Amino acid sequence: MAETGAGSLAEMLDERQHLLEIAQWMFGSELAAEYVLEETYRRWYALDDAERAGIAVPRGWLTRTVGSICLALLADPEHVPSRPSRPPDPVTDLPVRPAGPGRELLDRHDRIARRFAAACQSGDTAALRAVLAPDAIVVSDGGGKVRAPVRPVHGADAAATFVATLLIGQPGAEVALASVNGRTGLVLRRAGRAVAVVSVSVAMAEVTAVWIILNPDKLHRWH
The missing domain is CATH 3.10.450.50 (Nuclear Transport Factor 2; Chain: A,)
Known part of the structure; x- marks a missing residue:
């Protein structure tokens, strides 16, 4: 899916679920799996535009990245998170409306x-x-x-x-x-x-x- 366009929401959600299932299968822990996904997407957005554009199959890249992070954590179990790496983002609504509209x-x-x-x-x-x-x-x-x-x-x-x-x-x-x-x-x-x-x-x-x-x-x- 190109960063300037959009695949279907179903595709994006299915991609995330696919990655989550891989991480959960390797760890048996939803908390650790969420940590792996967060790190995977952090690495994706750390790429520059040219690097992302050069990835022909983003889902494949993300899958490999999930796997490599899981393997690294499995090799060093002390670093598998037992609690969230940071609190969840607070629930926020979309842009604030102007004060006192008629x-x-x-x-x-x-x-x-x-x-x-x-x-x-x-x-x-x-x-x-x-x-x-x-x-x-x-x-x-x-x-x-x-x-x-x-x-x-x-x-x-x-x-x-x-x-x-x-x-x-x-x-x-x-x-x-x-x-x-x-x-x-x-x-x-x-x-x-x-x-x-x-x-x-x-x-x-x-x-x-x-x-x-x-x-x-x-x-x-x-x-």
Whole structure:
């Protein structure tokens, strides 16, 4: 999956589960496996753009890295973590809304967010593109726990493609309206568990920015 685009959310989650299962199989410990995944993704993001672009099969690279970290820890069992290397990131919502917005602004935000949500729920990419501003951006946060794109996606066409690929038509997934930081947003769930929370910024009658949280540490309260 290219860092400037997006594979499906199912692919990203399946990749993470695949790596987690390898680490759990080698250690029999979910805590140690999570540590291994965190270190694996840290090494991925430590690569520069050219190095990541030169990796033809990222999943293969990540699998080999998980294996090498596991082997190194098994060779030195005292370094296998018995507690989290750091506390989980606090649950935070998406960008903070301006203080004291008027009722009219909130109502407009709600109408536009609902148009965006309806396009996502119906899988209508044309409607999705129509609600996005020409210079719309998409920003995603995997928190080093999901291999989300590093850079924002720019432009209505690219943003619509990104959102459609990431959120629309995921097997067993359900997109629902939710209050995100006091405004209308979306939550995507699979098997009852939140896998993405989405907030939008609006101007006039268009969505100008889409903010997507994918970091599992920030999604606990949404389950």
